[in-house]
Amino acid sequence: MESRAAVETMEAIGASISALAVYVDLATGNVPSGGPVPAACFGPAAADPLRDQAGAYLDGLAELAKVEARLAALKVQLVAGYANTEKAMTPPAASPQERTVREMAVTAEVAGVLTISERAASALRFEASTLTTGRPVTLSALQAGSISWQHARIMVDETVDLGAAGAAELEAHFLDPDAPNPARGCPAGELVPCRFRAKVRTWRERHHPVSIEKRHARSAADRRVEYAPDSDGMAWFSAYLPAAQAAGIWDRTTAAARAMQGPGETRTLTQLRADIASTWLLTAAHELTPAGGVPSPAAQVLVTVPVFSLLGLTEEPAMLDGYGPIPPSVARRLVADGATSFLRVLTDPHDGAPLETGRTSYRIPKPMRQWLRLRDATCTFPACNNHSLDNDADHLLAWADGGGTGISNLGQLCPKHHRLKHASAWTPTAASAEDPPGWTSPSGRHYTSEQPDWEPPHWPPHIQAIFQELAAPGGLDPGLPELAGDDAQASTLPPGQDSCLDAAPPGIALTDREAA
Template sequence: MDVPAPAHDRSHPTDAWSEMPWPDDDALQSDADSAWAIALGLVDESVAGADDTVPTDPALMLERLEDRAAARHRAAAAEYDLILRVLQDALDDPAVWVGPDPTLDGLWHDPRGRTVAAVRRDRLDMAERAAVAEIAVRLRLAEQTVRTRAAHATVLRERCPRIWAEFAEGRVSERHAVETARLAATLPADRDSWVAFDTGALDRALRLAPARFATSARTLRERVHAESLETRHGRAHGDRGVWMTAELDGMATLTAFLPADRAAAAMTRVDRAARHLAIADDETRTLAQLRADAFADLLTEARPAEAAADLETATAGSQVRASSAGSAPARPGIVVTVPALTLLGADDAPATLDGYGPIDLETARRLAREATSWIRVLTHPVTGAPVALDRTTYRVPTALRRWLGITSPTCAFPGCARPTRECDLDHLHAWSEGGTTDDDNLDPECRHHHRLRHETRWAAGRDPDTGGLAWTTPLGAHIDPDPPPF
């Protein structure tokens, strides 16, 4: 089982941008999931059945609080353990998830030309995927969260058994255990390093709060790691990337995972540009707001001349190369859905930004004014429903793909948020069996869930009443379609 890459925290937006980061979303979600597990009854029966009357004596209240915290930690450990056991069982008996092994039939021939060994490897992979998906939809978790928890349990059992034992007994919190697993997963296959890290981490976990523990445990990892920092940096360099997270009220967080020297240089440049702007007499923005605006201007070049001038002035001694006059940069395409009456100012129905969700109307109208082209969608004049687009070819036309991107903005699998533009358009009624290429018979499925539907015992069917795509798991559970994301 693969060990996931380390999570990257988002720093708190403060003037001192190098301060310790706040707990990330995964850590907060982890605590919430643990509390939810207790509500499901994953705690010991003796604890769950205890008298819930709140004592009035402060000492007794604190004892009760410690008992509840320990029960929550035990419940979290039990959840991790059960997830790992289900996935291990799927690898031991894949037939439950993907059906009988076809290679055992003496007349079997693979239409894709795979060898027996390749088919059996694929069956194990798809069985694990199917099990992960079933756990995810039943617990209402992301599939990556399920995989991560199984990986954490695997690492703790193998590399940090003392931390795992204390976690299972409720004496170490989930936050401590997860951070231990994350760091231990990056150690080389050296048992002496594992033992040293496990021993040191346990001592710290029993005495330190999670934030202090994380700092101390990272230092411990550096001390016991057998590989040079240069070797590790070269490997970590391959994980660099940029991603966006939707936030509330029309905002979003843009995160970049970069080599430390380049990240520091980028932050210094943005900070320098912001401080240059801050000295203007009529400037009212805070330094944090100026950094955000300078960062956005330099990346999007929404005001290229101003951004270049600001940067050139702010980076005295550096060479800045600006675009030649008249060669404006190409702007990336975005999709904004705006009701016509809203666009005309006769209604206040919200607009949506593809891949994000609702945005304020002023932003939507500004984007409409700046649009260089439009795509018109034909709808029924009374009901407003899209006109059906029956097709006689297997290939999905561009216009139909665009329309499906509006009506079904994400993968149709429960809980999957991958945008339709990154998905396969799957024929629900197979083309080879007479299915048509139209919006009633097509659903977006990311490549992973597309394979899951065709290569495992996961099944999907159209609800005759609602038209939504309902799913049936390999173990027979019926999963209703997700509500529209926006």
């Protein structure tokens, strides 16, 4: 069976190589630079030969990425096939020690053939065994070239302790468009690996068979600070901390660094973060107050909490902006303590989308900017992972061209890609209150937005029972219940209003300058 799968993968690779033949001609110089482009590449009536030639290079890179994925799938099948064949040829081990030696021998053989370390070979063997025996959807996607080897490794990493049923459900969610609840937004293979891992980790935390509270308590016991010398008179200083503490430290340091930037400041944001952290750790608090000292403004970290989880009725994870899922007990503690660095966000008990940002409990001078942070999380430019605190709110359609200040005409961009938008032909596509914009490149290629993968929260059993009674004949509508009090928000928006944050809180005039 494995041999047949390897043969099929080889056939797919052969087809891809054939498709690459035209692009190889271009890459090897068979077509002179600026010269005529063969009709086989672009058709008999190419209107812009140079533009078509540039497009051919990009098409070639896209096809090459598929070839690399298929080669990775073939490597996986060959490694697994070799290990299984060796096991079949060898009589049962007489002792655990003998079994260990045989495993070491197989790993050493793979390492020798591939010229890699035995540690890397051991990891490859594990990944190959997992993919060929327990992750069929992932292996099929790799063979088809629709995901990369990095994506496949992430699937192995994040499903290692989910069990067969949980792993199959995770695979289906991200890789099967016909699944009952497929992931929203662009396909998995179009996400850069770090963003794909963040999405997979979020899903895993919500569906893991072991409570996040128990796993967090176990990991928190291993918190530590580490120091490692490096070259050129430098060293690494790092800390392994609970996510809420680490996010608060990072955002507070970033806010202080941004406050120090100005015409007379030559240090970069990265250098300022390092200098501020060093100053805070090496000096007493009173030494930071004189003129010229390091400012320490409060950060604003968004904590998204399902309503029932905040009330203690369920144990669903909360979401920490820039990190991902955290235990609900941590989120409840942050809200109860009134930590000024953390901004509470409640989610709709019907579909999991954000409801409101706690305007009555925290002064927000720029409510639209906060909603953008919720919707976009990172810079919306393809493959950019820049954290929301560093980004600019920008009009998708410029104000001068008739663009409004509604949430559907705003997007988050890091400073680099903000400049690129205004200085090049990269163009954002439409957005909405819930979905960030996609992008169209100068070559005309479209990159789909990475949409938030909200899920309906868990309802407590006794509340489910109430609504089942209401759904009985003569009962009330079993849909989303009315929310009472100041926190009430409609589950649908009134005509012409992009979000529940389009209207500024009383006493706050939201200007275009503030929104942008």
